[in-house]
Amino acid sequence: MQPFQFDTVASLAVEWGGAAHIGERLGAWFTARNLLLVTDGGLRASGVLDPALASLQASGFTVTVFDAVVADPPESVLLDCVARARAAQVDIVLGFGGGSSMDVAKLAAVLIRSGQSLASLYGIGKVEGGRLPLVQVPTTAGTGSEVTNITILTTGETTKMGVVADQLYADRVLLDGALTCGLPxxxxxxxxxxxxxxxxxxxxxxxxxxxxxxxxxxxxxxxxxxxxxxxxxxxxxxxxxxxxxxxxxxxxxxxxxxxxxxxxxxxxxxxxxxxxxxxxxxxxxxxxxxxxxxxxxxxxxxxxxxxxxxxxxxxxxxxxxxxxxxxxxxxxxxxxxxxxxxxxxxxxxxxxxxxxxxxxxxxxxxxxxxxxxxxxxxxxxxxxxx
The missing domain is CATH 1.20.1090.10 (Dehydroquinate synthase-like - alpha domain)
Incomplete structure (x- = not known):
């Protein structure tokens, strides 16, 4: 057998309706309580987030919602997210949405307390040090971003670049199929x-x-x-x-x-x-x-x-x-x-x-x-x- 290495997230939970109890889960998993929730405006407006937000607040979390993620997110969206998170002094990150939201959450968890520039992260294995605790909850069945160590950003009008690093693997992932029922x-x-x-x-x-x-x-x-x-x-x-x-x-x-x-x-x-x-x-x-x-x-x-x-x-x-x-x-x-x-x-x-x-x-x-x-x-x- 040829030598090989296999890496993935530390923990994966599957529960229909589990997002409505995510506050209890995160409260048991982490001591951090000042949370950044990364999502998109459409998902927030739909009400899909409401049970999760209620659960987080009932479990003692202070929640800063960043809902400006767009498809194929540009660098500016990530940097705005990081600035808002730093101002709120968050200590844990939750990606909640499609691949774009989870991608932004990954790099936000790295950059919020990092001295590295975004430009220095592009490529393979360029991230130095650790990151904030990171949890991912996908609302689409497609990208697999919740369990990958890759983030893709739009870097110009027509160009994209990727960050590949082990630090982008989440600490916890929750798969709640009920969240995908609204997809057309x-x-x-x-x-x-x-x-x-x-x-x-x-x-x-x-x-x-x-x-x-x-x-x-x-x-x-x-x-x-x-x-x-x-x-x-x-x-x-x-x-x-x-x-x-x-x-x-x-x-x-x-x-x-x-x-x-x-x-x-x-x-x-x-x-x-x-x-x-x-x-x-x-x-x-x-x-x-x-x-x-x-x-x-x-x-x-x-x-x-x-x-x-x-x-x-x-x-x-x-x-x-x-x-x-x-x-x-x-x-x-x-x-x-x-x-x-x-x-x-x-x-x-x-x-x-x-x-x-x-x-x-x-x-x-x-x-x-x-x-x-x-x-x-x-x-x-x-x-x-x-």
Whole structure:
């Protein structure tokens, strides 16, 4: 066996309705009582936060709510969050929301008491020292940010950069499937496919793929593929919602250790240039990239056919199983109702060469792809997705 290392969060709790008792949980877990809650304005306005806030206040927490997080958060949002937290002298951070809120919470927990500049953190392993206690509560089943050591920020008009550091792993994570019941079908589809991309790319990653990440990726794909369509069709299906949330978290644990690749590399420019939500961008690029990788990844795709729920009857060869897997993923994406073409998401055709050039900047991700990918390949994949 090749040497490997597997890292994840210290503690994970799963409880339907658990967010309504989060004050009791945090009170038992931590002595800190001056809490920063990081979320977005829409979630706060929806009332989803209210039971959690009431529980925190009843348990003796002073709560500062930062609800200015936006999708693909720019650096300015994080810095505003940190300034507000410092002014309030907070001593514990709670990320409550989608991937963007949890990403901001991670870096806020580091920067509130750090002397490092934000610019010095970009890259892998650049964070020095510790951070404030950090708890994450996801309200979408997609990004897996609650269990990853990665934060992505928008650094310019069209560019993004990442911070990868062990300090970004949370101390505690609470999975409450009830929080995801309000997600509309399109958002459910896009985030669910995003999570499946995490599982697939972790399983086929060229670097740090290991037996534990493989097990997590396969179980994540089984949960997600089984329950995606049901969650899209009936947003209050408790079984589907809980399975999707757990699947997304397992996929997050997998790709935090076996990093993602070309689907993400091609998705990031769609977010930066065209402001397409990250989950939807991944969904749009998944089919073309799977086809491109087939020549090298067929043995791995063949092993994912069963977890994905593909029809295995008469598949025959390894390549046959791999093609059944690819067909199953396309079938799931069609059934989910998510847009399938870049043109349907408002991308202009003359933008494709620019997107291809931007994708080449994602060297950290492209290095993990089963097949080397050049700019001409990226352009061909965008055209295939168009």
């Amino acid at each position: 079908p399109l958002h459910t589809a896009a985030t669910g496919i995003d999570a499946m991309v995490h599982a697939i790319e972790a399983y086929t990653s060229r670097h740090r793929k290991n037996p534990i990440s493989d097990l997590l990726a396969c179980e994540a794909l089984r949960l997600l593929s089984t329950h995606l369509v049901a969650a899209c069709r009936n947003g209050n299906d408790r079984t589907a919602r809980e399975a999707m949330l757990l699947g997304a978290t397992l996929a997050g644990q997998a790709f935090a250790n076996a990093p993602v690749a070309a689907v993400h590399a091609l998705a990031y420019p769609l977010g930066g240039r065209c402001h397409i939500p990250h989950g939807l961008a991944n969904a749009l690029m998944l089919g073309p990239v799977l086809g491109f990788n087939l020549k090298a990844a067929a043995p791995l795709y063949a092993r994912l056919a069963a977890p994905a729920g593909a029809d295995l009857a008469g598949a025959g060869s390894e390549e046959g199983l791999a093609r059944r897997f690819l067909a199953r993923m396309l079938e799931l994406m069609d059934a989910s109702g998510a847009p399938r073409r870049l043109r349907d998401a408002g991308v202009a055709e003359d933008m494709l060469p620019t997107l291809a050039a931007d994708a080449m900047l994602q060297t950290r991700l492209l290095a993990n792809n089963p097949v080397p990918l050049e700019e001409a390949d990226a352009l061909a994949l965008y055209r295939a997705a168009y």
